[in-house]
Amino acid sequence: MNLVRSTTLAKQRSDTLRRLGILASGPQFFAVRPLHLSRRSVFQARFGQSLPLTASMPVSADSHAHSRVEPQRVDAPLTQSATFLVLTLTDSPGAAKTVRSVLANITDLNKNVSIRDPFAALNCTVGIGADAWDRIMAPVGLLKPPELHPFRVVRGAVHTAPSTPGDLIFHIRSERRDMNFEFERQLLDALGDSVSVADETIGFRYFDVRDLLGFVDGTANPATATQISKAVLVASDDGDSADLAATGAVGGSYVVVQKYVHDMKAWRSLSSEAQEAIIGRTKWDNVELADADDSKQKAHKTLANITDDDGTEHSILRDNMPFGSPASGQFGTYFIGYSRHLWVIERMLERMFIGDPPGLHDRLLDYSSALTGSVFFVPSATTLQNLDKD
Ligand code: HEM
Numbered sequence: 001m002n003l004v005r006s007t008t009l010a011k012q013r014s015d016t017l018r019r020l021g022i023l024a025s026g027p028q029f030f031a032v033r034p035l036h037l038s039r040r041s042v043f044q045a046r047f048g049q050s051l052p053l054t055a056s057m058p059v060s061a062d063s064h065a066h067s068r069v070e071p072q073r074v075d076a077p078l079t080q081s082a083t084f085l086v087l088t089l090t091d092s093p094g095a096a097k098t099v100r101s102v103l104a105n106i107t108d109l110n111k112n113v114s115i116r117d118p119f120a121a122l123n124c125t126v127g128i129g130a131d132a133w134d135r136i137m138a139p140v141g142l143l144k145p146p147e148l149h150p151f152r153v154v155r156g157a158v159h160t161a162p163s164t165p166g167d168l169i170f171h172i173r174s175e176r177r178d179m180n181f182e183f184e185r186q187l188l189d190a191l192g193d194s195v196s197v198a199d200e201t202i203g204f205r206y207f208d209v210r211d212l213l214g215f216v217d218g219t220a221n222p223a224t225a226t227q228i229s230k231a232v233l234v235a236s237d238d239g240d241s242a243d244l245a246a247t248g249a250v251g252g253s254y255v256v257v258q259k260y261v262h263d264m265k266a267w268r269s270l271s272s273e274a275q276e277a278i279i280g281r282t283k284w285d286n287v288e289l290a291d292a293d294d295s296k297q298k299a300h301k302t303l304a305n306i307t308d309d310d311g312t313e314h315s316i317l318r319d320n321m322p323f324g325s326p327a328s329g330q331f332g333t334y335f336i337g338y339s340r341h342l343w344v345i346e347r348m349l350e351r352m353f354i355g356d357p358p359g360l361h362d363r364l365l366d367y368s369s370a371l372t373g374s375v376f377f378v379p380s381a382t383t384l385q386n387l388d389k390d
Contacts, residue, residue: 069251069380074317074338075228076123078218082173082203082321083180084257084334085187086166086374087195089132095194096135099168102190103136104388107381109190113183114174122174122183126384127255127376132167137248137379140387144377145249146239147342151256151373154346156353159365161258165198166374169257171319171336177202199372201259201334203321212322212331213267213367215279216286220301222315231315232338251380254342256349258335259372261324267367278363295357300364303351306344314344333368342375 089095102109103126114122128136130148138144151163170187172180180202188195211217222231232253236244244250267275272283280289280299291302306314316339324330339345352362 069382071229071233071251071253072125072378072381072384073123074125074232074253074255074378075225076125076173077121078205078209078319079121079123079173080175080205081177081180082171082319082334083184084199084201084203084259084321084336085170085172085184085197086199086257086372087168087170087191088165088198089135089167090194090196092193096139098190098192098194099132099136100140100387102187103384104386106384109183109186112186113179116182117176117179120174120176120179122172122179124170124172124183124187125255125378127169127171127378129167129169129374129376133377137387140389141246142248142383143243143246145234145247145252145254146243147254148377149342149375151375152346153373154349154353156355156361156365157359158361159353159369161349161353161370161373164372164374166257166372166376168195169255169374169376171255173319177204199259201323201332203323203334206322210322211320211333212262212264212324213275213279213333214283215275215281217320217333218318219281219286220305220315221317227315228317230340232317232340234340238340248379248383248386249377251382253338253340253378254345255336255338255376255378256342256345257337257372257374257376258370259323259332260335260368260370261330261332263367263369264331278367297360297363298351298356300352300362303356303362304348306347306351314339314341316345316348338378 089099106124106126110122110124114120130144130150133142133144133148151161153163154161170184172183172187174180174183184200188197206212209216209218222228234244234249234252236250238244238250270278276282276289278300280291280301281287282289288301289299292298308314316337318335318337320336321334322332323334324332337345337348352365355361
């Protein structure tokens, strides 16, 4: 292996570790630490802003959009605990105004709680659904982002991805379950009767970021700040610039969530080799397997790999978390995917549920049922902050 390649590989590995919160930023901390927090996330938790120029700078719309928009922290590291809170708007008078005010002040709410343990790296990203956009954002003059629409049901011959209600998503994450709990409590207090809860799922880290099927989940995520920005942030050249400006979409992301439950008994009846062929990676050491021939049954990782007609590969950023309870017999994966283009995730779902070629659906679905499905747009932090000015 030549020096350039080995340096690049070492850099990729350290970028990934850094995103997982395992490796600290900066050369003086260039070692794997048992601590589950990077110095960067501690700094952010404490001061609500990013470290000055380092290799792991936060994602920014600037890196590919030449604007001064500050994104929400969709790139926050994977943590020990996460709460996925999906809400619907009620008809109570002033509901939209209350929500606007809470969203405009979400950073202050975050500070209220995060100051109590800066090492916990509390972060919350907020997304708004298509119907709610008309009620919350349209009155302050923000048109709907070009691709935003409710989750479209994907019906395969055997499995279906359902579409379920959701006007708002709060993706709350930190190293501590109690911090997430406290943030959620204060958030729901502030929202009052303007919302009702459609779904609340508590996710947890399972060993070395494994899903409950036993596989390491998240490996193929973009890792560097540039890769993440490119994969998840809407850029100013993603459409007509005047149209985009009217939506405030630049620096935002589309996010899709689905709650899956697994049939563990059936999954465990498979050999490890059969499970590995379904996922497309080895179970023990997470090594990628070769793709199957085009006409053959494809692995999950191949069906979820999207290349457009020009040969460009489109990544998304997944922050999936296991959830469930052995006592109630529930074993699940909460899928959450952030993307610059909604069509990329929609194409993944079509390939998984309908199959490629059609009929050869993702065998992961024979052991995993989607219970929910919703789409949201995560506006930039700048757009959120300006919401209070009506
Ligand atoms: C039951 C739910 C799911 C489970 C347990 C699961 C698990 C996994 C695992 C273990 C991998 C391989 C390691 C990695 O790169 O992360 C993977 C890859 C991937 N999954 Fe999933 N996944 C689920 C649902 C989904 C859904 C619904 C999507 C998209 C709509 C998706 C998109 C991807 C992508 C983009 C990759 C990387 C593919 C590549 O290597 O290029 N997954 N998933």
